[in-house]
Amino acid sequence: MSGEARKPYDIDTLTDIALRVFAERGYDGASMDDVARAAGITKASIYHHVSGKEALLDRGLTRALDALFAILDEPQSLEGSALSRLRHITGRVAEITLLMLPELTVLVRVSGSSKSERAALERRRSFDRTFSELIAEAQRSGAVRTDLDARLIARLIFGMSNSVVEWYRHGSSIAEGAVVRAVVAIGFDGIVRPQ
């Protein structure tokens, strides 16, 4: 391909492109031909950088999970009341979801049909477990209602946050900050106006 010399792709740029293709067509539905077409290079050139489709997925999932786990090391995730730590983590998860939309789209839709996907699901479950343990701590401290199961709360709040990958598009009329604020506001305070 004559134009190829003008496009010196590195593995990170190729991963960016592959993730957009996976997010659009679904990982199972996307082929390396699709990725090559989106990158404007030959399939052979891609295989020069990466062993295959699963390796590209694996890089995307690792990016997403590394970003999520990094949240847990932030000072506001470690200091303060369980409730304020929960609010911080929830807001940051929503932020990361919007900031890394292709990565998180692929993570949210992971089916577990390959080794990379199963490993990602395991890491994701461990993240969710940390979050639901913090909810349980906040329940014991009296800050969070105790009539709902902590794991169920974790699933539904992350379910709400994950759902933005299905409809949020950059440049939409709803600002990213408004989405993040709404996820935290609904999850923690609900929509009913206090009387």
Add this chain to the structure above:
Amino acid sequence: MSGEARKPYDIDTLTDIALRVFAERGYDGASMDDVARAAGITKASIYHHVSGKEALLDRGLTRALDALFAILDEPQSLEGSALSRLRHITGRVAEITLLMLPELTVLVRVSGSSKSERAALERRRSFDRTFSELIAEAQRSGAVRTDLDARLIARLIFGMSNSVVEWYRHGSSIAEGAVVRAVVAIGFDGIVRPQ
């Protein structure tokens, strides 16, 4: 196939089987061979009942959307305050999601790549619009907080409810009623315990 005479499938049973296959493998990833295998009959026998894969999907999407729209005609969706109608509709949407898990799974994941899918997306959008108009009404009446956009609230509450298709399995340790209660409780009242 010798056993076929013992399995007199009708179109509704075939739709049930196809929806389970679509929910497991994804609609795009599932073939009519997969459906035939799951049904234990030949592909030719399926084509005796139905024109193809899209017709099966279309029947499933129609089931899901008919069930959702039927909620809007229930007395508790039509009478009472906007807030109580919203609570009722939200709880019933969650109930229908659990009751018709394969149908709703397929609806939630619809990509819009076929005519049936685009028609389903249009009906779903119309349902969401009705819900967000009711949220706006509840905001005007002072019952729902006005610092969040009504459409954004609708998307996030339904996003939370839709997310159950990704993790809920019948026979799980969490009862269906608890999930429905939690969706309504979190969406409307939040998880923070009133002081």
